[in-house]
Amino acid sequence: MHTKAFWPTPRRLGYHMNWVGMIAALVVCFWALVAVIGPMLSPYPPGEIVDFDYYGPISAKLWMGSDYLGRDIFSRVLMGARYTVGISLAAVCLACISGVVLGMTAAVVGGWLDTGLSRFLDALNSIPSKLFGLVMVAAIGSSIPVLIVLLGVIYTPGAYRFARALAVNINTMDFVTVARARGERTGYLVTREILPNITGPVLADLGLRFVFIVLLLSGLSFLGLGVQPPNADWGSLVRENIGGLPFGAPAVLMPSLAIASLTISVNLLIDNLPVKIRDRSE
Amino acid sequence: MVPAPIFPKGPAMNPQIVRLVLGRLGVALVTLLIVSFVVFAATQMLPGDVVEILLGQAATPEAVAALREAMHLNDPALLQYGRWLIGLAQGDLGMSYANNLPVAGMIGGRLANTLMLAAVTAAVAVPVALFLGITTAMHRGSVYDRIVTTGIVAVISVPEFMIATLAVLVFAVWLKWLPALSFANDVTSLAEMLRVFAMPVITLCCVISAQMIRMTRAAVIDALTMPYVEMALLKGASRRRMVMRHALPNAIGPIVNAVALSLSYLLGGVIIVETIFNYPGIAKLMVDAVATRDLPLIQTCAMIFCLGYLTLITLADIIAILSNPKLRK
Numbered sequence: 001m002h003t004k005a006f007w008p009t010p011r012r013l014g015y016h017m018n019w020v021g022m023i024a025a026l027v028v029c030f031w032a033l034v035a036v037i038g039p040m041l042s043p044y045p046p047g048e049i050v051d052f053d054y055y056g057p058i059s060a061k062l063w064m065g066s067d068y069l070g071r072d073i074f075s076r077v078l079m080g081a082r083y084t085v086g087i088s089l090a091a092v093c094l095a096c097i098s099g100v101v102l103g104m105t106a107a108v109v110g111g112w113l114d115t116g117l118s119r120f121l122d123a124l125n126s127i128p129s130k131l132f133g134l135v136m137v138a139a140i141g142s143s144i145p146v147l148i149v150l151l152g153v154i155y156t157p158g159a160y161r162f163a164r165a166l167a168v169n170i171n172t173m174d175f176v177t178v179a180r181a182r183g184e185r186t187g188y189l190v191t192r193e194i195l196p197n198i199t200g201p202v203l204a205d206l207g208l209r210f211v212f213i214v215l216l217l218s219g220l221s222f223l224g225l226g227v228q229p230p231n232a233d234w235g236s237l238v239r240e241n242i243g244g245l246p247f248g249a250p251a252v253l254m255p256s257l258a259i260a261s262l263t264i265s266v267n268l269l270i271d272n273l274p275v276k277i278r279d280r281s282e
Numbered sequence: 283m284v285p286a287p288i289f290p291k292g293p294a295m296n297p298q299i300v301r302l303v304l305g306r307l308g309v310a311l312v313t314l315l316i317v318s319f320v321v322f323a324a325t326q327m328l329p330g331d332v333v334e335i336l337l338g339q340a341a342t343p344e345a346v347a348a349l350r351e352a353m354h355l356n357d358p359a360l361l362q363y364g365r366w367l368i369g370l371a372q373g374d375l376g377m378s379y380a381n382n383l384p385v386a387g388m389i390g391g392r393l394a395n396t397l398m399l400a401a402v403t404a405a406v407a408v409p410v411a412l413f414l415g416i417t418t419a420m421h422r423g424s425v426y427d428r429i430v431t432t433g434i435v436a437v438i439s440v441p442e443f444m445i446a447t448l449a450v451l452v453f454a455v456w457l458k459w460l461p462a463l464s465f466a467n468d469v470t471s472l473a474e475m476l477r478v479f480a481m482p483v484i485t486l487c488c489v490i491s492a493q494m495i496r497m498t499r500a501a502v503i504d505a506l507t508m509p510y511v512e513m514a515l516l517k518g519a520s521r522r523r524m525v526m527r528h529a530l531p532n533a534i535g536p537i538v539n540a541v542a543l544s545l546s547y548l549l550g551g552v553i554i555v556e557t558i559f560n561y562p563g564i565a566k567l568m569v570d571a572v573a574t575r576d577l578p579l580i581q582t583c584a585m586i587f588c589l590g591y592l593t594l595i596t597l598a599d600i601i602a603i604l605s606n607p608k609l610r611k
Binding site: 119120122123124126127128129130131134135136137138139211215218219222223224225235238242245246247248252253256259260263264266267268 | 312313316317320321324325435436438439440441442443444447448450451454455456546549550553554557558568569571572573575577580584587588591592595
C-alpha cells in the first residue's frame with residue numbers, strides 16, 4: 001500500500017474488530033495512558049484542599065465534585081489510576097508468569113512434581129480470595145510491594161491450572177515427542193515447543209485475571225486494608241468518601257464508575273478481540 | 283435389548299459412585315488440613331511479635347520472655363500447629379487478644395446473624411436466578427435474553443461495594459424507601475426486620491444470582507442441544523413442554539451444581555456487605571479483628587469461612603457425581 005501516511009489500523013494489518021471491542025480498547029488505552037501521565041493532567045494537586053464545601057457537587061471548577069475534605073475528586077481519580085492499574089498490572093504479570101512457568105513445567109515433567117504441585121495449588125485455590133487477602137494483610141500489614149506479591153500469589157493457582165491444562169494438550173503432540181526424542185532438555189521443551197503454542201489463550205486469561213485482581217484490590221482498599229493513606233487507589237477513594245453516600249455525593253460515585261469502566265471494558269475487549277480477516281472459521 | 287433403568291436398582295448404590303464420593307470427601311479433608319496449615323502459618327509464623335503487641339507499654343524483656351513461655355510460643359512450630367488444631371477440633375478456640383474474652387463466645391451470636399443473612403439471600407436469589415436462567419435459555423438470542431446477559435456481565439465485572447452503593451443510592455437516596463447505612467440491633471416488628479434486611483439482601487442477591495443465572499442458562503442451553511430434545515421438537519412439542527419435560531430433568535444435576543457453586547460467592551460478598559451496612563455478623567467481626575490484629579479471632583473466622591466454602595464446593599462436586607447418568611448401572 002502506497003498511501004502517504006501509513007497508519008497501522010487493525011484493518012490494514014489484516015485484522016477485523018467490531019465496534020464494541022473498539023470502544024472497549026479505547027477505554028482500556030485511555031486508563032493506561034492516565035496511569036502513566038495522569039498527574040500531569042490533573043487541574044489541582046491531589047492532596048490539596050481546594051473547596052471549603054465538602055462533598056461538593058459537580059461544577060465547572062471541580063469536574064467530579066469535592067471529597068470529604070474538599071479536595072478535587074477529578075485529580076484524585078487521575079492519581080488513583082496509577083495505583084489501581086499499576087498494582088494490578090504488576091500483580092497479574094507476577095501471577096501469570098509464575099503460574100504459566102509452573103504449569104508448563106508440571107505438564108512437561110509430570111510425575112510426582114505434577115501431582116504434588118497440583119494438589120497444593122488446588123488447596124490454595126480453595127481459600128476464598130478475599131479471605132486470603134484479609135488473613136495475609138492481618139499478618140504482614142499492607143504496603144504496595146506486599147499487595148503486589150499477595151495479589152500475585154492469590155491468583156497464581158488459577159493461572160497455573162489454566163496453563164497446565166493447555167500445556168498437557170500440547171505435550172501430547174507429535175512435535176513435542178520428536179523434540180523429546182532428539183534429547184532436548186525440559187527448558188527447551190517448555191520455552192520453544194510449548195510456550196509459543198499457548199500464548200494466545202494465556203494472554204486472554206491474563207486479561208480476565210487482571211479484572212479479578214482489580215476487583216480484589218479495590219475490595220481490600222475499600223475495607224481499609226489495601227493501599228494506605230496518603231496514597232489512594234479507586235477503592236480507597238470510595239472508602240474515604242462513603243460518608244457522602246446518604247447525600248448521593250459524586251465523590252462516592254465517580255471512583256466506582258472509574259473501576260466499573262475499566263473492568264467492564266477489559267471484559268468486553270477479551271470477548272471481542274480482533275480476528276484475522278482471512279480466518280473465517282470462527 | 284433391555285433399556286437401562288433410570289434409577290439404580292434396589293437400595294444398594296453403585297460402588298463406583300460410592301468410591302467417587304468418598305474420594306471427593308477425602309480430597310476435601312486433605313484440602314481443609316492444608317488450608318488450616320496455611321491459615322495458621324500465615325497468622326502465627328510471620329513477623330510481628332504477638333507478645334509485644336499484647337503487652338504494649340509493659341513489654342519489658344522479662345515480661346516478654348515469661349509470656350512467651352506461658353503461651354507456648356517457644357515450642358516448635360509443628361507442635362504449636364498440632365495443639366491449635368486439636369483445640370479447634372475440640373471447640374477450644376482460644377482467647378481474643380483484644381479483650382481477653384473466649385473467641386467461641388464472641389462468635390456464637392454473630393455466626394447466627396451471618397447464617398440468617400445467607401439463608402434469606404439464598405431463599406430470595408435461588409428462585410429468581412433459576413427463573414431468569416431457564417427463561418433466558420428458552421428465549422436465547424431474544425431482546426430479553428440480551429438485556430439479562432448484558433446485565434450479568436456488568437454485575438460480574440464491578441466490585442461488590444459498588445452494587446451496594448448503587449442500591450443505597452437508588453432505594454435510600456432517590457426513592458427514600460429504606461434507611462441508608464444504619465443497622466438497628468433492636469428489631470421489634472416484622473416490618474422493621476424487612477427494612478433492615480432489605481438492602482444487604484438486595485446487594486448479595488445481585489452478586490450471587492449473576493453467577494447462578496449464567497451457569498443455569500449454560501446448563502439448560504447445553505441440554506437443549508441434545509438429540510432427544512430435537513426429537514421432541516420434531517414430534518411437535520411446544521417450546522415450553524420441550525424445556526420443562528425433556529431438557530430440564532436432565533439439566534437438574536448441572537443446575538444444582540451451579541447453585542451450590544454460586545452460593546460460595548456469598549463469602550466474598552458477605553465480607554463487603556456486612557462492612558458497608560454495619561451488619562453485626564461474623565465477617566464484620568473478622569474485618570475488625572484484622573484492624574486490631576487479633577490473631578485467634580482471625581484464625582477462627584478464617585477457618586469458619588474456609589469450612590463453609592469447602593462444604594459448598596464439595597457439595598457441588600458430589601451433586602455432579604450423583605447426577606451423572608453415565609455412573610448409573
